[in-house]
Amino acid sequence: MQIRNNGYTLKNCRFIVNYDKILENVNIVIQNGYIKNVGREVEGDEVDCSEYIAIPGLVNAHTHTPMIILRGYYDDAELTEWLKKIWEFEKVFKLNEMNIASELAIMEMLSKGTTAFIDMYFNPEGVKEIAEKYGIRAYAGYTFLNSLFEPHEIDKKQRQLKTSELFKPIVNVHSIYSTSIETLKLAKQIAEETDTWIHIHVSETRSEIYEIKKKYGKFPVELLNELGIVKNAQLVHLGWIANWELRYVNQATHCPTSNMKLATAGFFPFKELMENGVNITIGTDGAASNNSLDMFREMKNAVLLQRHSYWDVGVKAFHAFRAATENGYKLINLKGGRIEEGYIADIVLLKKDKLYPLRKDRILSNIVYYTVGEYVGKVIVNGRIVYDEKVEREFDKRRRELLKLLDEIIS
Amino acid sequence: MQIRNNGYTLKNCRFIVNYDKILENVNIVIQNGYIKNVGREVEGDEVDCSEYIAIPGLVNAHTHTPMIILRGYYDDAELTEWLKKIWEFEKVFKLNEMNIASELAIMEMLSKGTTAFIDMYFNPEGVKEIAEKYGIRAYAGYTFLNSLFEPHEIDKKQRQLKTSELFKPIVNVHSIYSTSIETLKLAKQIAEETDTWIHIHVSETRSEIYEIKKKYGKFPVELLNELGIVKNAQLVHLGWIANWELRYVNQATHCPTSNMKLATAGFFPFKELMENGVNITIGTDGAASNNSLDMFREMKNAVLLQRHSYWDVGVKAFHAFRAATENGYKLINLKGGRIEEGYIADIVLLKKDKLYPLRKDRILSNIVYYTVGEYVGKVIVNGRIVYDEKVEREFDKRRRELLKLLDEIIS
Numbered sequence: 001m002q003i004r005n006n007g008y009t010l011k012n013c014r015f016i017v018n019y020d021k022i023l024e025n026v027n028i029v030i031q032n033g034y035i036k037n038v039g040r041e042v043e044g045d046e047v048d049c050s051e052y053i054a055i056p057g058l059v060n061a062h063t064h065t066p067m068i069i070l071r072g073y074y075d076d077a078e079l080t081e082w083l084k085k086i087w088e089f090e091k092v093f094k095l096n097e098m099n100i101a102s103e104l105a106i107m108e109m110l111s112k113g114t115t116a117f118i119d120m121y122f123n124p125e126g127v128k129e130i131a132e133k134y135g136i137r138a139y140a141g142y143t144f145l146n147s148l149f150e151p152h153e154i155d156k157k158q159r160q161l162k163t164s165e166l167f168k169p170i171v172n173v174h175s176i177y178s179t180s181i182e183t184l185k186l187a188k189q190i191a192e193e194t195d196t197w198i199h200i201h202v203s204e205t206r207s208e209i210y211e212i213k214k215k216y217g218k219f220p221v222e223l224l225n226e227l228g229i230v231k232n233a234q235l236v237h238l239g240w241i242a243n244w245e246l247r248y249v250n251q252a253t254h255c256p257t258s259n260m261k262l263a264t265a266g267f268f269p270f271k272e273l274m275e276n277g278v279n280i281t282i283g284t285d286g287a288a289s290n291n292s293l294d295m296f297r298e299m300k301n302a303v304l305l306q307r308h309s310y311w312d313v314g315v316k317a318f319h320a321f322r323a324a325t326e327n328g329y330k331l332i333n334l335k336g337g338r339i340e341e342g343y344i345a346d347i348v349l350l351k352k353d354k355l356y357p358l359r360k361d362r363i364l365s366n367i368v369y370y371t372v373g374e375y376v377g378k379v380i381v382n383g384r385i386v387y388d389e390k391v392e393r394e395f396d397k398r399r400r401e402l403l404k405l406l407d408e409i410i411s
Numbered sequence: 412m413q414i415r416n417n418g419y420t421l422k423n424c425r426f427i428v429n430y431d432k433i434l435e436n437v438n439i440v441i442q443n444g445y446i447k448n449v450g451r452e453v454e455g456d457e458v459d460c461s462e463y464i465a466i467p468g469l470v471n472a473h474t475h476t477p478m479i480i481l482r483g484y485y486d487d488a489e490l491t492e493w494l495k496k497i498w499e500f501e502k503v504f505k506l507n508e509m510n511i512a513s514e515l516a517i518m519e520m521l522s523k524g525t526t527a528f529i530d531m532y533f534n535p536e537g538v539k540e541i542a543e544k545y546g547i548r549a550y551a552g553y554t555f556l557n558s559l560f561e562p563h564e565i566d567k568k569q570r571q572l573k574t575s576e577l578f579k580p581i582v583n584v585h586s587i588y589s590t591s592i593e594t595l596k597l598a599k600q601i602a603e604e605t606d607t608w609i610h611i612h613v614s615e616t617r618s619e620i621y622e623i624k625k626k627y628g629k630f631p632v633e634l635l636n637e638l639g640i641v642k643n644a645q646l647v648h649l650g651w652i653a654n655w656e657l658r659y660v661n662q663a664t665h666c667p668t669s670n671m672k673l674a675t676a677g678f679f680p681f682k683e684l685m686e687n688g689v690n691i692t693i694g695t696d697g698a699a700s701n702n703s704l705d706m707f708r709e710m711k712n713a714v715l716l717q718r719h720s721y722w723d724v725g726v727k728a729f730h731a732f733r734a735a736t737e738n739g740y741k742l743i744n745l746k747g748g749r750i751e752e753g754y755i756a757d758i759v760l761l762k763k764d765k766l767y768p769l770r771k772d773r774i775l776s777n778i779v780y781y782t783v784g785e786y787v788g789k790v791i792v793n794g795r796i797v798y799d800e801k802v803e804r805e806f807d808k809r810r811r812e813l814l815k816l817l818d819e820i821i822s
Binding site (some may be wrong): 009021033068069071072073075076077078104185257259260261262265287290291292294297303304305307308310311312316317353356357358359361362363365366369370372374399400406407411 | 441463478485487489569668670671672673674701708712714715716718719721722727728767768772774776777780781811818
């Protein structure tokens with residue numbers, strides 16, 4: 001894989017697209033993993049980018065990489081029934097098998113413009129190793145899910161995870177309904193002691209709200225707030241959050257496709273969360289519930305679902321783009337998600353000829369409403385070109401090897 | 412362009428996928444535009460299809476091809492406001508410009524697996540010529556829209572349209588609210604006299620229902636029924652159809668992405684229409700409101716919107732696939748939409764390696780929920796291979812020429 005850490009220049013990018021600022025025919029100078037200059041300057045090697053549109057890297061804020069093995073499996077069912085089938089499979093899913101699936105998912109995400117992802121599963125050591133091999137940013141941890149794993153076993157393993165250049169451990173809690181108050185408290189403690197956040201599915205279905213209210217006398221987000229967890233948590237789904245719970249939320253992740261496909265109904269309150277200053281991000285969820293890991297499709301679906309739900313066009317293309325870029329980097333606490341001096345050089349280059357009509361006043365719209373991951377030409381993470389045509393050929397070869405192994409696992 | 416009209420064989424297709432029947436590793440013998448055999452037989456030239464999945468061609472049941480020129484234009488607005496801006500542009504949109512845009516749209520649709528489309532615009536002669544050049548099936552006509560064109564002018568031009576191998580005239584009526592009772596009656600008369608159907612936007616928004624009720628004392632579908640139009644009409648959108656109007660409908664087309672993007676809210680009653688025996692089809696709508704013309708994305712969004720609206724998973728992958736294939740061919744009154752002996756040879760070959768994990772029990776799911784138009788390898792219409800890698804290179808060249816012209820028109 002091509003690695004460039006010295007200064008170099010993405011020369012003459014046809015467009016540079018931030019959610020609030022679009023530039024035409026300018027250069028990006030990259031040095032030591034950062035954007036040193038955006039403008040006319042040239043430094044070091046030159047990469048001709050006149051055929052490309054540069055956008056910030058996309059952050060897939062919620063996924064389950066190994067579940068690519070379950071893509072298309074039993075997926076015409078509702079969440080509760082579906083989850084039962086999925087958990088049956090997961091009981092016999094071995095660690096090395098998870099890693100094979102994660103590697104496939106990571107190649108797929110990277111090739112479609114994802115530069116960082118947040119993963120909830122049971123193989124974070126594997127994910128770390130694979131992410132470092134491919135040069136993508138990964139945030140993962142062991143997942144508290146009491147029916148599958150003993151919480152203290154998770155606790156112990158979680159504390160052994162180490163941060164690296166591209167990897168950071170997070171504390172994954174599957175949900176309130178699949179753990180216990182004790183486990184939630186334990187998760188809080190680890191998150192504080194290891195300086196990270198809790199990543200949890202919350203208020204996804206009506207039955208979850210009902211169950212939690214019946215058991216604890218509280219709504220899910222309300223309960224997390226009382227436990228002192230919510231301020232340091234990334235709440236995923238929130239389709240059924242009550243309006244009076246909104247004020248507790250800091251970080252919210254929207255997975256529109258998964259919610260629609262699993263018929264959870266509900267309504268992630270995008271506008272109200274924005275008004276409350278919440279940092280909204282977007283995730284594809286796992287390939288078993290989406291079934292795509294394409295963040296371009298997810299940005300579009302986020303706008304579509306919101307428009308359909310509010311009966312108005314208040315949520316616009318730039319909101320989805322900001323959620324997938326700048327907000328994504330805010331969540332992972334890195335100065336990224338913008339192509340500007342001083343920001344981390346996580347950049348996606350789109351093939352300009354695909355996005356026609358190609359005009360400054362339409363480019364953002366065409367990225368959100370038209371583009372698919374297949375229009376990605378190159379991907380840069382931390383200043384390194386980690387994906388391009390040449391890498392794609394390597395991916396192709398490796399994919400065939402992995403799919404052979406995957407097929408053996410499934411059959 | 413490669414044209415094969417003698418008998419030939421798609422040899423050893425990895426899968427053949429009909430909505431209700433999936434075969435593995437079989438041949439398709441094609442002769443004189445028809446499927447002569449599906450099985451072990453071999454005849455004439457052989458095309459190795461072991462790397463491909465064969466599916467019936469997709470019918471885009473509602474689009475406006477020239478509107479590709481407006482992709483990304485003013486598209487964060489609601490329908491009424493958006494339509495005003497669009498009509499402003501359309502008043503100065505010249506015929507030769509429309510044809511340039513239609514040619515781009517037709518190349519785009521064909522390359523993404525659409526084998527037939529139903530077009531509502533003002534350049535059917537151009538569409539006919541382009542469709543014949545590219546080998547795609549087109550159904551188009553002049554459009555009744557009283558603020559833009561005199562109805563009798565449309566009437567006169569419409570009657571001059573001639574059916575050909577791949578083209579058939581249809582009677583386009585923009586909507587009830589943009590025409591008059593007189594125009595609707597005229598449209599009915601032409602449709603009857605020229606043996607075709609009426610293609611019309613109906614019950615798309617709340618304000619439309621309100622307006623029509625106020626003006627005519629009837630709901631839109633109810634009104635069309637009283638005019639004797641509805642039985643021979645393809646009703647597009649139906650987001651706000653009343654339940655007691657359902658019984659009048661014969662042909663209904665769902666454009667989920669456009670409805671969501673334009674925040675029309677409402678709810679195309681997929682299940683109730685099915686229960687009433689209505690032939691449901693799927694359309695992308697124009698590139699200005701979608702903004703993609705990819706029928707794979709549209710099939711997925713149809714399921715997603717329905718699941719979100721019904722709060723259940725009653726609408727499944729196969730329903731969307733049937734709507735886009737078999738039902739599409741029923742609408743255009745051809746024996747197509749299935750890969751079976753005696754059916755028309757309109758076939759799309761998908762690159763099998765893209766649809767992983769590749770398994771018989773998951774293939775339909777992966778087509779509807781994961782595939783994008785970019786996974787199409789070859790397209791066959793009426794027995795001719797009209798799209799493959801070689802054709803794509805020609806498309807690419809032609810696209811550059813057309814985009815240059817398009818850019819000049821826009822600027």
